């Protein structure tokens with residue numbers, strides 16, 4: 001099976017649909033913590049998007065903010081490979097492409113957050129040299145607009161990991 005890798009070729013519509021369709025495959029769905037359409041807009045405007053395709057179908061994506069050149073610090077906000085294409089190193093190649101891009105553009109550190117329950121993602125990050133730095137904790141608050149509390153049990157804390165490049 002031939003996988004081709006591209007960067008920043010995706011349209012905003014395809015990005016939005018990809019996130020909506022694959023939301024349920026995250027340990028904690030994105031939609032439980034944010035508005036997917038707003039998030040897609042933010043990524044589309046600000047992130048470098050590394051894409052994996054099989055026969056023109058988008059099968060994997062990695063989104064990295066690499067705007068803070070002064071600090072030399074980039075941040076991976078999203079990585080996702082669709083279920084039928086997992087365990088074929090697609091995420092590893094996307095990660096490698098992102099790391100190379102960051103290196104070539106003068107960044108010297110990449111950060112990301114991962115849930116302690118996400119064993120596959122932790123394995124992927126460790127394989128690629130990321131080290132645990134600290135635990136990020138949060139407390140869910142009642143939504144003042146009356147919308148109720150978002151259900152985010154799996155997300156009450158996450159590991160912050162960092163890779164020196």
Ligand SMILES: CC(C)(COP(=O)(O)OP(=O)(O)OC[C@H]1O[C@@H](n2cnc3c(N)ncnc32)[C@H](O)[C@@H]1OP(=O)(O)O)[C@@H](O)C(=O)NCCC(=O)NCCS
Pocket residue numbers: 025026027079080081082085086087088089090091092093113114115118119120121123124127
């Ligand atoms: C995390 C994710 C991107 C990995 O994609 P992928 O293309 O399958 O990743 P790779 O094939 O490059 O590597 C996966 C590694 O995890 C390992 N792995 C797979 N299932 C595992 C499990 N249940 N426990 C531990 N490790 C596991 C694989 O063996 C592989 O390691 P190896 O290369 O040493 O054999 C994919 O599972 C995914 O999209 N998950 C849902 C979205 C998500 O959780 N994103 C991360 C949010 S922080």
